[in-house]
Amino acid sequence: MKNIQSGFLVFQLSFGKRFIFAGLFFDMIILKLQYSNFEEGEFTEEQIIDYSSFLELFNKEDNDKIYSKHSWTLEHDRIKYFLNIENTYFIIIEHIARDGYKVTFSELNDKNIYENGFYNSSIEDILKLFFNTNFEALKKEFKIATTNNLSIINRFNRNFFEYEYNDIVIGQFALTLFVYSIVPCFFIAFANLSTCIIITFILLLAAIFLCWIHFNHIRESKNKSIIISSGNEEVVLTINDYEYKFFKKDIKKLKLITDAGKLSLLTFYNYSQILLNNGSIINITNMIIEPTLMDEKIRFTEKENKVKLFPYIKPKTKIISDK
Numbered sequence: 001m002k003n004i005q006s007g008f009l010v011f012q013l014s015f016g017k018r019f020i021f022a023g024l025f026f027d028m029i030i031l032k033l034q035y036s037n038f039e040e041g042e043f044t045e046e047q048i049i050d051y052s053s054f055l056e057l058f059n060k061e062d063n064d065k066i067y068s069k070h071s072w073t074l075e076h077d078r079i080k081y082f083l084n085i086e087n088t089y090f091i092i093i094e095h096i097a098r099d100g101y102k103v104t105f106s107e108l109n110d111k112n113i114y115e116n117g118f119y120n121s122s123i124e125d126i127l128k129l130f131f132n133t134n135f136e137a138l139k140k141e142f143k144i145a146t147t148n149n150l151s152i153i154n155r156f157n158r159n160f161f162e163y164e165y166n167d168i169v170i171g172q173f174a175l176t177l178f179v180y181s182i183v184p185c186f187f188i189a190f191a192n193l194s195t196c197i198i199i200t201f202i203l204l205l206a207a208i209f210l211c212w213i214h215f216n217h218i219r220e221s222k223n224k225s226i227i228i229s230s231g232n233e234e235v236v237l238t239i240n241d242y243e244y245k246f247f248k249k250d251i252k253k254l255k256l257i258t259d260a261g262k263l264s265l266l267t268f269y270n271y272s273q274i275l276l277n278n279g280s281i282i283n284i285t286n287m288i289i290e291p292t293l294m295d296e297k298i299r300f301t302e303k304e305n306k307v308k309l310f311p312y313i314k315p316k317t318k319i320i321s322d323k
Contacts (some may be wrong), residue, residue, distance in 0.1 A: 029054075029085050029131065036078040037299070038231035041159030043082065051131035054083075055124065082156055083130065090153055091130050093123070105142060106149040107135065113149050114142030161232075163289040164225035165218075213312060217269055220313050221287040228289075228297050237282060237319075244319055252277045253302045256291040259311055269311040274298075281318045 031054060032043035049057075061079055081093040087108070094102045096117075103126060104115040118126060129138040227236040237244045255273040267286075272294040274282040284294060295303065 029083060032082045034080040034082060035231060039159070039161065039229055039297075040155070041157055042161065042229050042231050043158060049083075051128065054081075054127065054131070058123070058127075084156060085133065089130075089133070089135060090156060092152065092155065103142070104145075104152055105130070105135075105138060106152045108149075108153065111149050113145040113147050113152055114139050115145050116142045160227070161229040162225055162227045163284075165221040165223070165287055209310075213269055213310070216312055217271070217285045217287055220271070220283045220317060221285045224284075224288065224317075226284060226288065228294075230297050230299070239317070239319070242319075246276060246280075248298055248301065250276050250278070251298060251301045253304060254294070254298050255304045255306055256295055257306050257308055257311060258291065259308065271311065271313060276320075278320050278322055279318075280320045281315055283313050283317045285313070 029049055031047045031049045032045070034043050058081070078095050080095075082090075083093075084090045089107045090105070092104045094104075096102050099120045101118050101120070101123060102115065103118055103123075104113060106113045126138070126141060129135075129141070223240045225238045227238075233247050233249065235246055235248065237246075251274055253275045255275065256270075257273060258270045259267050269286060270291050271283055271285040272289075272291045274280075274284065276282070
């Protein structure tokens with residue numbers, strides 16, 4: 001992730017949520033960035049920043065833009081600037097077009113959300129009002145949105161993107177077993193004895209098959225977790241008490257294994273298989289994270305979409321240490 005140096009207040013002492021500098025009080029303004037390849041709730045590290053430092057950063061990013069021939073499109077990572085004061089006043093600046101920005105403002109004690117579109121030439125005036133805490137004047141530059149203020153405040157919450165085995169899978173298993181095994185039993189009442197025996201035998205095999213698949217996936221899921229996000233190149237896999245770290249560049253191929261059809265009851269048993277350059281095999285089941293989401297998190301690597309009628313996981317997870 002990219003880092004920003006604010007160069008703000010060389011000699012400073014924290015005092016509650018404000019700073020003392022040369023005998024004066026300053027509101028602490030926090031900045032964090034969200035790039036277009038980041039997920040919602042994923043940010044750069046928080047930075048304390050003032051108006052001139054932020055403007056310098058903002059203009060630098062503005063000059064680094066690469067434009068396409070259409071004014072409304074961009075050929076670079078779009079950036080969202082998240083600024084807040086004392087976790088009470090919040091503003092988000094989103095680059096949406098060549099010279100266009102969407103700006104959203106809210107405060108904790110005001111249920112309204114204020115938003116509007118601005119050209120690049122107007123951004124400095126909007127920012128000056130925010131950094132000077134002139135919020136009443138700032139609101140006059142916006143239109144009142146219909147959504148609640150929590151919808152913007154919650155966007156400031158940081159997520160850590162750790163995924164682990166979910167015990168609620170037993171509910172999906174029970175439902176699938178019910179549909180596969182119990183529902184057809186109602187048809188037995190209209191069949192003769194020999195047909196009943198055949199149906200019962202088939203249902204028994206189906207139940208055994210489903211349990212076989214289910215516990216195969218549990219074996220590859222329990223005591224396993226993975227920390228992975230779109231904006232961070234490092235991946236952390238934990239199995240029992242063993243932690244294994246690698247980078248996305250170390251991935252040779254990502255296999256996305258799905259069932260034979262969308263209407264199948266086995267969609268819950270889709271899984272991903274990460275093949276590393278050193279020969280390691282890492283199975284991540286749908287009980288931990290969906291393959292479609294894994295596909296989004298690991299972008300620039302070779303991928304293989306594979307359909308399996310019987311989603312039994314083979315081979316098992318195998319970690320080869322680089323030490």
